[in-house]
Amino acid sequence: xxxxxxxxxxxxxxxxxxxxxxxxxxxxxxxxxxxxxxxxxxxxxxxxxxxxxxxxxxxxxxxxxxxxxxxxxxxxxxxxxxxxxxxxxxxxxxxxxxxxxxxxxxxxxxxxxxxxxxxxxxxxxxxxxxxxxxxxxxxxxxxxxxxxxxxxxxxxxxxxxxxxxxxxxxxxxxxxxxxxxxxxxxxxxxxxxxxxxxxxxxxxxxxxxxxxxxxxxxxxxxxxxxxxxxxxxxxxxxxxxxxxxxxxxxxxxxxxxxxxxxxxxxxxxxxxxxxxxxxxxxxxxxxxxxxxxxxxxxxxxxxxxxxxxxxxxxxxxxxxxxxxxxxxxxxxxxxxxxxxxxxxxxxxxxx
Numbered sequence: 367x368x369x370x371x372x373x374x375x376x377x378x379x380x381x382x383x384x385x386x387x388x389x390x391x392x393x394x395x396x397x398x399x400x401x402x403x404x405x406x407x408x409x410x411x412x413x414x415x416x417x418x419x420x421x422x423x424x425x426x427x428x429x430x431x432x433x434x435x436x437x438x439x440x441x442x443x444x445x446x447x448x449x450x451x452x453x454x455x456x457x458x459x460x461x462x463x464x465x466x467x468x469x470x471x472x473x474x475x476x477x478x479x480x481x482x483x484x485x486x487x488x489x490x491x492x493x494x495x496x497x498x499x500x501x502x503x504x505x506x507x508x509x510x511x512x513x514x515x516x517x518x519x520x521x522x523x524x525x526x527x528x529x530x531x532x533x534x535x536x537x538x539x540x541x542x543x544x545x546x547x548x549x550x551x552x553x554x555x556x557x558x559x560x561x562x563x564x565x566x567x568x569x570x571x572x573x574x575x576x577x578x579x580x581x582x583x584x585x586x587x588x589x590x591x592x593x594x595x596x597x598x599x600x601x602x603x604x605x606x607x608x609x610x611x612x613x614x615x616x617x618x619x620x621x622x623x624x625x626x627x628x629x630x631x632x633x634x635x636x637x638x639x640x641x642x643x644x645x646x647x648x649x650x651x652x653x654x655x656x657x658x659x660x661x662x663x664x665x666x667x668x669x670x671x672x673x674x675x676x677x678x679x680x681x682x683x684x685x686x687x688x689x690x691x692x693x694x695x696x697x698x699x700x701x702x703x704x705x706x707x708x709x710x711x712x713x714x715x716x717x
Contacts, residue, residue: 470486483557496539532659538691541694561602619647620646659673
């Protein structure tokens with residue numbers, strides 16, 4: 367069982383509370399806590415721990431102690447003190463930027479303000495959702511609008527030849543810069559403060575009709591979770607659950623095989639890599655439930671399909687999938703490519 371994070375509270379002269387979260391102790395591989403199946407119970411993904419460890423400093427500054435009799439509480443004093451806290455936080459951020467300048471990860475411009483961490487507003491506003499006609503099963507965009515002109519329920523070739531186990535997948539944005547840099551920084555460079563902006567982006571493009579009983583993030587293997595220290599899919603699912611008012615099941619679907627990274631593998635290699643890689647710990651909790659799987663990037667759909675297969679073996683209801691982005695043929699977004707090369711001489715791009 368994962369030890370809960372230890373938190374210590376300090377009161378400051380401004381009468382607000384700072385909670386400092388200490389992670390649970392590292393797992394000892396030689397500990398007898400490993401189960402009979404070889405899967406470490408101490409390394410199971412912890413919903414609370416993951417959320418705590420991904421909480422930013424500004425989120426750990428809590429409001430005044432309303433129940434403290436020593437504080438003369440009133441709406442006017444609350445607003446003034448909160449304004450003071452905001453000013454102090456802003457000054458600290460500006461001071462840090464003065465000493466250690468922050469640049470936009472997409473264009474390199476110096477950031478004086480960052481409504482989205484590590485990205486300037488101009489670059490972030492270039493992120494646009496996929497709007498092409500798409501497969502009604504996996505949401506793969508079609509090159510030509512004629513694909514659905516006379517057949518609105520048209521399936522792509524992959525779904526016709528190998529129908530996926532999930533009922534429907536929604537993929538919202540193309541996996542292209544600057545969103546690509548944001549997701550890579552989020553996953554691989556520890557910039558977990560991007561979790562909320564990316565989740566807001568996902569929520570802003572949610573299609574109509576998404577309904578489920580339980581939201582399940584695609585799990586990480588405990589070894590990878592220990593190295594990354596958070597599950598990016600869980601952080602997205604947490605924000606999504608707040609918006610949809612649906613519960614998150616974060617520890618029922620687990621990854622039991624430490625597979626190779628999927629990013630460099632072909633479709634067939636992905637299928638072999640993920641075979642029997644997932645397991646349901648408490649199948650009785652999911653019987654008959656409609657499941658919404660959440661992940662960050664849709665490449666071939668192999669991971670989502672294997673998760674859906676495992677869930678369906680537990681007699682769940684229909685399984686749906688939602689991803690923030692998908693890898694895509696760049697020919698489908700010529701306006702984006704043109705915009706990215708706008709700084710180049712016109713002669714170099716054939717105009």
